[in-house]
Amino acid sequence: MINIDSTVSQAPPKVEVSNLNFYYGDKQAIKNVNLVLPKNKITALIGPSGCGKTTLLRCFNRMHDLYDGNRYEGEIVLDGQVNILSRRIDPIEVRMRVGMVFQRPNPFPKSIFENVAYGLRVRGEKNKSFIADKVEEALKAAALWDEVSDRLKDMAFTLSGGQQQRLCIARALATDPELILFDEPTSALDPIATRNIEDLMDGLKKRVTILIVTHSMQQAARLSDYTAFMYMGEMLECDRTEVIFKQAAQLRTRDYVSGQFG
Amino acid sequence: MTTSLSPSSTPLSPIQLSVVQRKRSSNLFAVVGIVSIAIALMTLIALVLQLFIQGFPKLNWQFLTSFADPEASLAGVLAALVGSCLVMLVTASTAVPVGIGAGLYLEEYIARNKFSALIEINVTNLAGVPSIVYGLLALGLFKYYFNLGESILTAGLTLALLVLPVVIVATREAIRAIPSSLREAAYAMGASKSQMVFDHLLPYAFGNILTGVIIGLSRAIGETAPLVTIGALTFIAFLPDSPIQSGFPFISFEWLKAPFTVLPIQMFNWVSRPEPEFQVNAAAAGIVLLSLTLMMNSIAIYLRYRIQKNLKW
Numbered sequence: 001m002i003n004i005d006s007t008v009s010q011a012p013p014k015v016e017v018s019n020l021n022f023y024y025g026d027k028q029a030i031k032n033v034n035l036v037l038p039k040n041k042i043t044a045l046i047g048p049s050g051c052g053k054t055t056l057l058r059c060f061n062r063m064h065d066l067y068d069g070n071r072y073e074g075e076i077v078l079d080g081q082v083n084i085l086s087r088r089i090d091p092i093e094v095r096m097r098v099g100m101v102f103q104r105p106n107p108f109p110k111s112i113f114e115n116v117a118y119g120l121r122v123r124g125e126k127n128k129s130f131i132a133d134k135v136e137e138a139l140k141a142a143a144l145w146d147e148v149s150d151r152l153k154d155m156a157f158t159l160s161g162g163q164q165q166r167l168c169i170a171r172a173l174a175t176d177p178e179l180i181l182f183d184e185p186t187s188a189l190d191p192i193a194t195r196n197i198e199d200l201m202d203g204l205k206k207r208v209t210i211l212i213v214t215h216s217m218q219q220a221a222r223l224s225d226y227t228a229f230m231y232m233g234e235m236l237e238c239d240r241t242e243v244i245f246k247q248a249a250q251l252r253t254r255d256y257v258s259g260q261f262g
Numbered sequence: 263m264t265t266s267l268s269p270s271s272t273p274l275s276p277i278q279l280s281v282v283q284r285k286r287s288s289n290l291f292a293v294v295g296i297v298s299i300a301i302a303l304m305t306l307i308a309l310v311l312q313l314f315i316q317g318f319p320k321l322n323w324q325f326l327t328s329f330a331d332p333e334a335s336l337a338g339v340l341a342a343l344v345g346s347c348l349v350m351l352v353t354a355s356t357a358v359p360v361g362i363g364a365g366l367y368l369e370e371y372i373a374r375n376k377f378s379a380l381i382e383i384n385v386t387n388l389a390g391v392p393s394i395v396y397g398l399l400a401l402g403l404f405k406y407y408f409n410l411g412e413s414i415l416t417a418g419l420t421l422a423l424l425v426l427p428v429v430i431v432a433t434r435e436a437i438r439a440i441p442s443s444l445r446e447a448a449y450a451m452g453a454s455k456s457q458m459v460f461d462h463l464l465p466y467a468f469g470n471i472l473t474g475v476i477i478g479l480s481r482a483i484g485e486t487a488p489l490v491t492i493g494a495l496t497f498i499a500f501l502p503d504s505p506i507q508s509g510f511p512f513i514s515f516e517w518l519k520a521p522f523t524v525l526p527i528q529m530f531n532w533v534s535r536p537e538p539e540f541q542v543n544a545a546a547a548g549i550v551l552l553s554l555t556l557m558m559n560s561i562a563i564y565l566r567y568r569i570q571k572n573l574k575w
Contacts (some may be wrong), residue, residue, distance in 0.1 A: 066449060096452040108445040109466055117453045118461070171451065
């Protein structure tokens with residue numbers, strides 16, 4: 001059951017998911033999901049372990065294509081124009097418009113500068129000053145510039161966990177994606193680093209649409225504009241965050257957000 | 263000294279007994295390990311020491327710059343040393359790129375089916391094929407069918423065949439050890455498969471790949487049987503043409519076609535002679551061979567060090 005009142009929020013949909021089914025081989029992991037991601041807003045995906053949140057997230061940038069036996073049915077339409085699940089669309093093209101930040105920080109084993117520059121290089125960008133400007137811009141947007149501006153040539157591994165995760169965010173930002181997917185980005189970090197990243201994400205939504213999977217309901221309540229509750233592969237309810245947490249329509253949603261299970 | 267939780271006069275509790283027993287097994291295993299290392303090290307040291315003691319007196323500039331000679335005091339390893347170096351050059355420049363390329367293809371690109379499983383089993387088995395079999399193969403293929411003759415090129419290619427499975431397996435293992443989080447990060451940035459392989463997998467795995475290359479090349483430099491099969495000479499009194507020429511086009515490949523000998527064959531030849539001076543020569547040649555192997559490995563280790571530290575050239 002979805003209730004996105006876009007006239008009130010004045011947020012046009014960035015992505016619309018219609019009748020999405022996903023199969024790992026014979027096992028169906030996502031059942032008939034419909035979802036709308038409003039533009040320049042943060043939508044959180046919550047639900048108990050194993051409900052399919054991360055599976056759903058990874059459909060948005062075709063990550064499942066990397067492994068054999070996976071199958072999509074249904075559509076995910078970007079800007080009302082392109083169905084990114086279509087076989088005619090190259091997954092590489094999708095990933096150039098949709099960025100991802102993973103659960104465990106996974107910077108490349110390269111320097112800080114090269115990590116952020118990689119997305120640009122992969123697109124064939126050769127202009128050195130353009131790349132340098134973009135890297136600085138991305139590191140500033142990720143609130144990391146002040147800490148690393150004097151050591152851009154150092155290896156990314158010399159950074160702390162929280163800094164590495166912000167580096168991964170900068171890396172995703174450098175290519176100006178339209179949608180960024182966050183897969184439990186702070187679950188491996190300490191509370192201070194978590195706070196930094198949440199503040200950062202709040203500022204980011206001016207320029208990107210964000211979809212975040214989170215295990216922490218408190219984080220969803222703090223951070224997101226819209227929350228979608230998943231259960232056993234189905235999208236049970238999706239609404240403004242205040243509604244989901246205070247007066248959800250479905251009993252199971254109310255039980256989950258009040259901590260009765262999960 | 264750990265204090266027990268009960269006074270020493272009382273019998274040990276089951277927990278304490280279990281701890282004592284397990285500590286005893288641990289210590290026993292450590293002792294067995296140390297004894298094994300000691301035996302292996304001492305054998306190695308004894309061998310090398312004996313080689314040095316016997317051969318060191320003969321090790322001088324004259325030895326290194328003279329050709330073989332029926333007179334033991336005049337004989338030297340020049341032809342064999344140059345031969346070994348040139349053959350290893352051909353081997354390394356063939357086996358390393360082909361081996362790494364094949365390993366990358368087999369690990370990343372080939373479709374997983376019965377056919378590719380068959381290839382994988384066979385490549386791994388090839389690493390264990392006796393070297394003389396490679397000699398026979400090279401005899402028929404390189405020397406006669408391709409008509410490359412008894413040359414440095416033939417020798418280099420023969421040893422390359424030997425080294426190839428080792429490099430392929432090392433490459434595959436090195437790539438397999440890379441966590442999938444790195445691949446996913448690269449793909450998530452919009453990289454194509456080849457970009458992911460060459461920008462990320464290969465640089466990250468290169469250190470381990472080089473280790474496999476070192477192992478393979480070290481085996482090749484000491485091989486005698488396959489080279490004898492394809493016709494390495496035991497007595498040579500000249501060097502092949504230099505690769506650098508003074509006239510146009512300044513680089514010559516004539517040396518690839520030249521006849522040759524290598525250090526292990528020269529050693530074998532000398533050891534077979536009755537005169538004790540030749541035994542000394544053989545030991546000295548053995549020292550030269552060991553040093554050459556060490557130098558080759560040092561270059562590879564140095565390369566690996568620089569790559570792993572990501573140092574700029």
